[in-house]
Amino acid sequence: MHIFYTPDIKGSNYSLNENESKHCIRVLRLKNGDNVNLIDGTGGFYLAEIIDDHPKRCVLKIIQTEKEYGKRDYHLSIAVAPTKNIERYEWFLEKSTEIGVDEFIPFISQQSERKVIKQERLNKIINAAVKQSIQAYRPKLSNMLKFKDLINLKFEGKKFIAHCFNIDKPYLKNQIQKGDKVLILIGPEGDFTKNEIEQAKAKGFKEISLGNSRLRTETAGIVAVHTVCLINE
Secondary structure, eight states: OOEEEOTTOOSSEEEOOHHHHHIIIIISOOOTTOEEEEEOBBSOEEEEEEEEOOSSSOEEEEEEEESSTTOOSSEEEEEEOOOSSHHHHHHHHHHHHHHOOSEEOOEEOTTOSOOOOOHHHHHHHHHHHHHHTTOSBOOEEOOOEEHHHHHTSOOOSEEEEEOOOSSOOOBGGGTOOTTOEEEEEEOOTTOOOHHHHHHHHHTTOEEEBOOSSOOOHHHHHHHHHHHHHHHTO
């Protein structure tokens, strides 16, 4: 199945951009009459036929449309502080997209070692993961926020903060139910400070545990995403 991400799709015909056209015609060696699938990132899944196999402006004819393809019954926003080694954060974005996330929120906290990200590159990784996992809904990647702005976001749902301090905390799996709208915060390699945890609690966040092991930032992110996914299966 050949899939292309086409967020601006409308009408009965669609022209792939130059990069996607090259990939379609030169790399995949598709030609007039061949079928491909398109996803628009907002639930649209399309079957299309190549009607002009130009390697720089390939034109497709939409022959079948399905709306709300693979729509989930829950909503997950996950805020993870970008890691010092950006490749680890990229891996987290890729795998979490494949599992199922609605929104990624990168942020800077007191002990963050990385304070700059390349939004364009991270969006490309998310796009590729959406196509790989055949998902018609694309996660939103928010702009980098400061911790104080993050905890002040308006969010109508359950809010959690995961950290490594050795206190009695309930497991995430026991705090959520099928269909919940959830926001989970996971700190940088140095974790949240105790002061940040208290600030988050004052804004309605509940402390949770992701398990008995001490996890890397990106691993904790995957565990949180997968836990929410399993509860909703």
